[in-house]
Amino acid sequence: MKIGIIQQHNTGNVEDNRSRLAQKITALAQQGAELIVMQELHDALYFCQVEDVHNFNLATEIPGDVTAFYGSLAKGNQIVLVTSLFEKRATGLYHNTAVVFEKDGSIAGKYRKMHIPDDPAYYEKFYFTPGDIGFKPIDTSVGRLGVLVCWDQWYPEAARLMALQGAQLLIYPTAIGYESSDTPQEKKRQIEAWTTVQRGHAIANGLPVVTVNRCGHEVDPSGMTRGIQFWGSSFIAGQQGEILYQASQDQEEEKVFDLNMERTEVVRRWWPFLRDRRIDYYGNLNRRFIDD
Numbered sequence: 001m002k003i004g005i006i007q008q009h010n011t012g013n014v015e016d017n018r019s020r021l022a023q024k025i026t027a028l029a030q031q032g033a034e035l036i037v038m039q040e041l042h043d044a045l046y047f048c049q050v051e052d053v054h055n056f057n058l059a060t061e062i063p064g065d066v067t068a069f070y071g072s073l074a075k076g077n078q079i080v081l082v083t084s085l086f087e088k089r090a091t092g093l094y095h096n097t098a099v100v101f102e103k104d105g106s107i108a109g110k111y112r113k114m115h116i117p118d119d120p121a122y123y124e125k126f127y128f129t130p131g132d133i134g135f136k137p138i139d140t141s142v143g144r145l146g147v148l149v150c151w152d153q154w155y156p157e158a159a160r161l162m163a164l165q166g167a168q169l170l171i172y173p174t175a176i177g178y179e180s181s182d183t184p185q186e187k188k189r190q191i192e193a194w195t196t197v198q199r200g201h202a203i204a205n206g207l208p209v210v211t212v213n214r215c216g217h218e219v220d221p222s223g224m225t226r227g228i229q230f231w232g233s234s235f236i237a238g239q240q241g242e243i244l245y246q247a248s249q250d251q252e253e254e255k256v257f258d259l260n261m262e263r264t265e266v267v268r269r270w271w272p273f274l275r276d277r278r279i280d281y282y283g284n285l286n287r288r289f290i291d292d
Contacts, residue, residue: 001261002034002035003037004029004031005254006021007212007215007253010042011045014043017042017043034079034080035080035082035140037210038082039173040150041086042084043058048123049222051126056088061088062107062110071106071107074104075105080101080108084099085097085099089129094128095129096150097110098147098171100140102140109139110133111133111138111149113149115130115154121228135148135161135162144166147173149173153174163274168264169207170198170209172210172212174214177231178190181225191233198211198235202239206239206271208237209235211234214230215249232247232249233248235247236257
């Protein structure tokens with residue numbers, strides 16, 4: 001499968017961000033991309049650095065004008081498109097939602113982010129209600145996609161549940177970067193941990209992983225911190241966790257990569273992890289913590 005990824009530095013101009021994304025989508029499609037994946041909340045700045053009720057104005061209804069825009073891009077370029085939108089489900093009820101468009105412009109499915117962080121400069125619990133759709137792959141003309149979002153990437157349970165339902169590819173739209181006070185050593189630990197855990201999901205499930213992050217510096221509107229330096233480094237990992245492609249940390253990049261999906265069959269024959277799981281002893285995974 002030819003997969004296109006778009007790593008972009010966003011501005012506060014939503015229309016400009018969308019226009020640049022549209023140009024890049026078209027260019028990647030012309031290079032043969034069948035599936036294109038974009039970063040988390042790609043239409044705007046990462047507004048979760050502050051808790052501000054005015055930011056709810058950025059949310060969009062699904063379906064609505066914004067999904068019509070991206071649906072027309074998918075149809076016009078005959079691609080499957082993975083987007084990441086701020087969903088207004090109802091007044092006072094919002095989600096961080098990935099929407100997948102089919103080649104005919106229709107919505108193939110959506111995934112509402114399940115794990116919601118609440119850390120300094122990542123105040124997502126203020127904006128997003130945890131997802132209620134569950135971990136369900138989305139069927140498309142290019143395959144069954146296990147679409148998750150950013151903070152979900154730290155949880156092996158999410159990747160496993162997608163794999164157990166036949167996902168053929170794990171996809172993570174992402175917005176993650178360095179905190180301004182982190183030392184160089186801490187920055188190195190963080191980005192290596194981020195890459196390693198997702199490579200682990202690839203290995204444990206025998207599936208490719210596609211992760212698309214934003215890049216560039218975004219100012220903290222409150223002035224309480226020096227903002228976030230998003231670390232880019234979008235990557236594609238193979239079924240054994242091998243890095244097949246990785247973008248730079250600080251530059252915008254668009255790339256088409258030809259991924260061998262058939263390798264899953266070979267790797268899972270060598271490493272039959274799903275066969276050897278002791279599902280009769282995993283009941284405690286449903287507990288928050290084992291105190292006894």
